Amino acid sequence: MIGQDFCGSISSQIKTFSKFFQTLLASVNQSDNSERVEQLNQIRKIYQNAKTVLIWLGPDTREHQAKVAVDSILIISNFLCRILGTTVSDLSSTDDVYQDIVFKNREHLPLPNECEFSTDTMWESLIWFYSRSYFTRVWIIQEINANKERWVHCGHQRIEWDRVELVAGYLIMETAFSKRFGFTRAYCWWAAIVRTERIRQPKYWLSMLYFASNFSCTDTRDVIYALWGLMTASDGTKLLEPDYSKSIVEVCRDTVEAAFVDFKNTNVLLYVTGNESPSWVPRWDRPMLFRNPFRSGKALPWRPAGETKPIWNIDKDLNILSLSGFVIDPIKFAESYDESFFRNAMTESDEGRSTLKQVWQQILKTVKSGSQIPFSASALAAAATSFSFGLDEESNPADESRLMRNFVAYLKNALGEETYDKYIPSGWSEEPSYGDGYAFDKPVWNFKYPESSFFITEGRLMGCCISTTKPGDMVCVALGSTYPFVLRPDGDHFLIRGYAYVHGIMHGEQRYSQEQVFKIR
Template structure:
């Protein structure tokens, strides 16, 4: 349950006199006595914008006094402020200084842990053994305090989100709203935004303020930071501090979960919040609080993939920041040890090999997402790089979590792989079943109704001019287009999807009238009205969600044999469509002499359930071969 409180507004300007000389020397960390020691920050009492005064002391982690750990976004490392640490100057980022202002008590000393000051960031060896301890540091804290700072312009809208006449709540007090009142306020705001198909145009002015506040909250730097996933996941208890508002973090998670599938509205707001809540609940402490409300069964590959769009200043932290997750251990041993003397390239190779060795499949290849630059730079094309910001929702990695579908392109055939040195090429088995003939770019769907309609219309009209499904009815061709741009996200028969998809097209057609547009006639085939009526018009959010997510960062293509597909943004005419033994989805490979580049995974309509394997087994079209990936 939430606990909402308001404290007096703090000014963000420094006006008080410093308690120490600004000519004091810089603070230097004293080396820790052992690899199991930690530093505790003792924050001295103070008010308002008085200069922060503190001291650091070392203690064995097993004997540490009760302390609270801070979870925050560092902010720009060049935007620093000076605090007083043992009468010496210690530079911290402005965001950490603001967090300490917010947390500081006017009369009591507070014991805290904050990574930027409690770890000597200039000592790689210390960083390594402190990172090993970070899961236990956050797990052993009495409470984790999440500092979510917002731009000053955002505070007004966000305060309005929670400002209510407390007298209408019978459990209100002089100190503010009770836990029950705060939860009711949250529920009231969410209910306004939960209407299926809701758009910005339909919102009343008060609800637009709510939407604006949500935009600014979920776009705060804290939600984009990678390390916070482990910090929240390991904590016993979490309190979010948002400006001058305090709220139980579990309620914030529920808030996000209820909104994340309202995709049309969220896209208009410029938000993609899917996965922003589930990722925290994959740790035991949070999953117990959210029992039955979330999907908490993530393996380490899935954790690497779902967090790759978060931010970390060091590329190696895209692995190290997740080592506290239960899936990061194999038979009780950490999948890797933090080592900041190791390169990011070497680390990605080590993690890939560990996952290959213990998974007995080729699922990790679905985590490869290339740019033109990364594919041509000469490094191994089959090794994922998790510090690359990608917009692609991986089919092979996410299928168990984001959509109800079971891909089985290889019909469960066992994986074979062999690593060859010194070029680190990977030999795998499979076969080519088709060749890319034509392709078209997909665009990220726009933020307003007119743009969305135009982009859907243009994309599907172009696809219908591909040479595919010769002799099929218009309805069957349309259903094939629909299933391709949604990557078959509903595990249902084509007739059922046809009903749902045509309903979606009719709803878009109705929306088009508002913008003076008409949907291409070929997209609404004659005789399909009865299908629309039987569907109940229920699917616009689900289909829009799938199409916008799966098309993002991909190209639609057609093969020589007339198959439709959704593939990597870097695919080219002449690339090969392949089934790889041990991979649940098809892959696009590119021949480089006698070797191959892994271009990326693909959805190929009519090849996702082993249809190509049947052709190979009866010897009609396909021939088994060994691919040497470089």
């Protein structure tokens, strides 16, 4: 009873402090821009200077699910630390717990439901625990990253944040498990990624905004301004300074200019999805978790424009971006596809395999438009590399032959024998045994992905774009770019559809094409 009374007292204090903090924020004059900015500066200092950050998830249920959930997190985190040879105290100093501890060792970890501790009661309590709205609030990014001493309180229970984070990553490690047991309805992903290295490093503020777009806030501008204390833009700091007199479009537009100035490349345009207005302004206030590459901020070797710097101008009155670059080729054939079809769970059911067969029959017909059948090794390499955006399952640049072998092995699983034999040379019957079909472009998380597209240009270049394309769209390269873009002619201007991977141009093979200025709106 003494321990319970003590925990109850602490929980009461946390709730009282939480209400005080909310009252303090509410007392800020929201119409006074300078006062709001001043308070933004204070928030990070408060968390940094605190001895311990106490996180309040909310009250327990009558069934005492908080205790079951916390006990479950203790059991699972102890199991993971033991099997991986680490300790809970080591986790706070790990750059990225999900990538460096869980995902890196996924082949050595059993699925959660295959462990001795697995019970339906455990999973039900953890779904309840990780469904707390706290995990999705953009303001927690500063709260979690500003201090290493963090304790999570729920009802009368408390537990270290590092355990909560580790178990969240384990629960989303395999899409099939998380979907089957209902964790796609919870907020495990948010809990697992909120403390990644790319969020903690101020210089990677584009990656920070990318992740934060999936978090929520009352004022949409705070998707950017709530992170201001974490961001460092040496040459563009003034452009990122909070100004609540601006609209959300103006605030997002300022990030484009700041990124051009700060990074000296066009990578900020990689975050547009083909559904924005203006088309070149990423909307950080809308969830933008989509793959290829999974934008974790890794440095990539692609230089389709060679070692160039961007040449740009922004007309803020007309919201037009002028960007120098060159045209590669117009698109002749295009076929849309959904990346979620590539997840391994699709091959584990008759319904999934039936869907895959239909999807790939349609895609391969498009591939056939630019190549004879059965496909040659070069055509398969071009298709495999395009669908993978040149990356392996860990978003690292990969050898083309390995991507091709994995692609062929994947098609062996996805297609019926008759269709497979139609498109793959008979002499390749042993080729799948050298590849891993389950490693082909596997999405890490079970999110809803926007439609992407495979295309072939008039010059028979194969590529993939992160949004839908159509014949007549132009594959273009901006100076200072990491990826080419697909631009759609719109009168005298263009609209950005999204970035693409185009096999055969990613290392500047067409760098010396005639330059022109693209006016994008």
